[in-house]
Amino acid sequence: MAHLLGAENLGVAFVTRTILDGVSLGLEDGDRIGMVGRNGDGKSTLMRLLAQRTTPDSGRVTRRRDVSVGYLDQTDVLDGSLSVGEAIVGTQDDHEWASSPKIRDVMGGLVSEVDWHAPVSSLSGGQKRRVALAKLLIGDHDVIMLDEPTNHLDVEGVAWLAEHLKQRWRPTEGGLLVVTHDRWFLDEISTRTWEVHDAIVDGFDGGYAAYVLARAERDRMNAVIESKRVQLVKKELAWLRRGAPARTAKPKFRIEAANELIADVPEPRDTLALNKMAMSRLGRDVLDLEDISLTIDAGGQERQLFSNVTLRLAPGQRLGLVGVNGSGKTTLLRMLNGEVAPTKGRLKRGKTVQTAVLSQEVRELDELGDSRVIEVIEAEKRVFSVGGKEVSASQLVEQLGFTNEKQWTRVSELSGGERRRLQLLRLLVGEPNVLMLDEPTNDLDTDTLSAIEDVLDGWPGTLVVVSHDRYLLERVTDTQMALLGDGRLRDLPGGVDQYLELRRAAPSLAVTGSSASPAISKDSGAGNGSSEADLRQARKDLARIERQITKIDAQKGRLHQQMEEAGAKPDADFEYLADLNAKLTALQEETDGLEEQWLLAAEVLGE
Known part of the structure; x- marks a missing residue:
């Protein structure tokens, strides 16, 4: 494989802390x-x-001269004065960029709702x-x-991005380097994993599942990581091994070694015991949304967010x-919490229910900016039970990554993930006996998760x-x-895979803006008068036009090659060259016509 770029003895230090120390590595085709x-x-x-x-x-850092990166x-800033179209494709006309299948695919996958x-x-951000x-x-x-x-990508967007990156290059071409806390995404796109820790970088073959096993083996063999962290890794490994069969089939994931490692590890959750305990705390009634509908103001126009939805939460249910974005997920949580009243229907709340909601913005901590981390927790309670064992507030805080030193940090000085x-x-x-989490993984590293x-x-x-x-x-929910x-609201017996199948089967259900790009929008067409048949x-x-354009592009490529070969001969046949050029011109005219048809068809779907 050809070398793309590499690093030799990299060293970086901030004040009194060394971030990287003598790191050497490379990226190959x-x-x-x-x-x-970990964060930081x-x-x-x-x-x-x-x-x-x-x-x-x-x-x-060295780079091969012809390599484009x-x-x-995380902090990319676009020119705010540009329109969305100009920011992406510059000054190109629609028919120019629309002729590229790759660009059309990217537009449809990422910005169809913008x-x-x-x-x-x-x-928005x-x-x-x-x-x-x-x-x-x-x-x-x-x-x-x-x-x-x-x-900021939804489940469908993450799945699209993973597929795009897997198909973008041939297996032996191109290089991809990704930092992400999304472990499913890591497993989908990675063939190698780099772990950055203690100012060094360790490499592992395979994606996240293989990395979990390899790290557990490394920790056990070297005995350098405290037993608490090893147990966490082993417990997650147990879930990986006992979970979806696809995970155990990952390359390099040695099932025999995994079985030996997790032989003494209990199931991640004792569902029966937890449900029994939840029943004793909650009774039979928890939260029920009964035949609710909700109409909201969307830019001066009324939009029905929910229509005759019924949802019953059982004790201990996960x-x-x-x-899709804009479908009302956060609003549904707020309705369950009693913050938003439905237009029709009602919320039935059990007598012993005590709810708690982790919001996306975590604004609840703003008023505690001068308090220390440990003070915030001890103000609530000093001892509480985890998995049937009593732990102190300090132990619990440490379990979620706040070291003894970090426990005395002011809340105002914490990062987004720490908050x-x-x-x-x-x-x-x-x-609480009902816990609602709204996008809890934002800003968190894989160890903290x-x-x-x-x-x-x-x-x-x-x-x-x-x-x-x-x-x-x-990992944490059962339904x-x-x-x-x-x-x-639809049940998903088949989990997230079923959701993605539903989205592929009915893309017209996406919630989109009325002014999305005519060439990329997935709107149902209700706003432009198009029937479902249309x-x-x-x-x-x-689909037909894209296949035709692809075939014509191949023909044009062959004509260009023939013209180059004929023109390179000392006794070039100019009449033959003129004939080839005429064919090329005709194909280009056919392409132009197809691109116009493509834009017209896209407008039916998009406006």
């Missing part, structure tokens, strides 16, 4: 590498160095992220580096919610999780339901 490690251990720093966005204190930083003509400055990612992916790069690319961890702890020590899942495993109550992180959903944007025909036309 065909490498698909996922980076993991240097993953993003290493990626910025390899992308040559910053310079190391010592050592150097595309890089998505107003094509809106200024970038008017977009999540929309800006999608636009920045689309701008990067339409380019032709030998190496792509992505820092937390799944942030429910995962997935859905999320602290607020979750604060909610848990308040002993494992620790949180371990705490939730022994928590006896009803749990509702809204998340785009399918690994987390499969899943979906909001597809049509006002209804929509089906438009989708068929798009």
